[in-house]
Amino acid sequence: MTDRPAEDLDYLSFVDYAIGKTKAELPDTDPVAMRLGLTLHRLAGALVYDWESTVHRPRGLSWGGFRVLFVLWLAGPLESRHAARLAGMSRAAVSALVKTLERDGLVTRTQVPRDRRAVQLALTEAGRGTVTDAYQAHNARERAWAASLTPSEQTVLIGLLEKLTTSPAAAAAQRLS
Template sequence: MGPDEEGWDIVTDTVREAGTEGASRTREFSELLRHHHRELGTTDPRDLDAIEMVTDLTRLEARLTKDFEKHVHRPLGLTWAGFRILNALWVYGPLAQQDIGRVSGSTRASISSALATLESRGLVTRQRVESDRRQLVVELTPEGSETLRAAIAAQTRRERAWTAVLRDDQLSELVHLLRTLVNQETPAED
């Protein structure tokens, strides 16, 4: 583990601490992050906010994934990638295998591995397209739907626990803001 990775582990462990001390260290991290970026020459408050926002989202995503894997998906014999694939098939219906990555946010490598596992457990089927034998269409099985329902119920409980610190209006505003960021076109390069 390199020094940067070790630093992130310390920060992540710090954030997990309960009570005032954990909150104090989280604020300390934010202040140190901004301080170091100012030393690099970033002084625009909007840029500093953007840096902190992206850093916080990245840290939160890692924590959520780890938590959901531990408390929801692993107990059901799933992985995070497997859950996202099942969820995409539930939302969109049968999909061409090459489209699953685009709609589930998974990488090609994780899709291939997860699909093999999901198929061996009888949660999905893969069928060749008659008009183009190179294409595979992936479909949720009834057992896959049942497993997904259990995962959704358990994940909803975890999501409720994670968002309990927000008032209803704060949660609605956060959803709106994140949807705005997610749905924009990828910004052009500078």
């Protein structure tokens, strides 16, 4: 697989190529773990690209902006640090996104009385309408992706992904952030 010119590769065939080349350079490489990591990364990237390009950008949202709105819709109002944790983002990223969301009339920021440094975020009515509209379209894309698997395959995959996200390696990565 490594004798193919790189120009002839596509997004998916690059995985086989990368594994072959890496194994040749570093024989102790675990090709199964590498394939798992590359495949998950590429799938996540493809999902985000699809959702952002077909659902969120046409509605004037970024992927990050949608994530903040989604968290506030379901769990808000929240202090910005809690919104960041639930959205899987840094506080700085949420702060930057909220400036745009507030400018667009989708989110409000108010100072938390007990801690003048903290800010509480809440959806406006326009924000609520935006996120519910966006999520309906988002879920349609989720269904389209999930349709490639049978219901039992979906259940097995969810279980395996949840096992990875609760693994010791995942817990160690969360401690670092």
